[in-house]
Amino acid sequence: NAGVTQTPKFQVLKTGQSMTLQCAQDMNHEYMSWYRQDPGMGLRLIHYSVGAGITDQGEVPNGYNVSRSTTEDFPLRLLSAAPSQTSVYFCASSYSARHGYTFGSGTRLTVV
């Protein structure tokens, strides 16, 4: 079992560029989430999904889009990268939030 796989691990973007952060899980989890982690700010929810075809906004959704066409994949799109989006991004999945989410190892993104 690979668990939650995130790619790439590191990325540098120029302001205004777009990109997609990939996330895949092989545990058949219905629930998936994207978080960003900034120093002193903890983990903040960007978007989440309760199943294929269903997504909703979290605490800090501006500048990000998501889609969930399959149970396994939950990509995060940055439409026009800004320096404020420099952060570490974590994808997580769960069969029930009550039992906790399993996290990927993160994507470290720098926007210059």
Place this chain on the structure above:
Amino acid sequence: GQQLNQSPQSMFIQEGEDVSMNCTSSSIFNTWLWYKQDPGEGPVLLIALYKAGELTSNGRLTAQFGITRKDSFLNISASIPSDVGIYFCAGQTQGGSEKLVFGKGTKLTVNP
């Protein structure tokens, strides 16, 4: 939105000492979770709590679900160097939402 106040923000202790950290909220939570994040990795679930007053152990770790359902505590006994990392509390709110709210974390440093 709901917030979790986690304290202390950081701790510097000697190997062998016991550690206590806590998380409080103005909202009632149905579930409390405690995670640990090693440097460069995603958070990993340590303990899950489901009932007010519940006390649960995982090795040298003990966590409690506060009786008011608005707080939780994590204790680490006889700390060792590998306990270094960031500890996060997380809560699932009433209403069955599959979202988790995270605290800002407690960064633990253990001096050998």
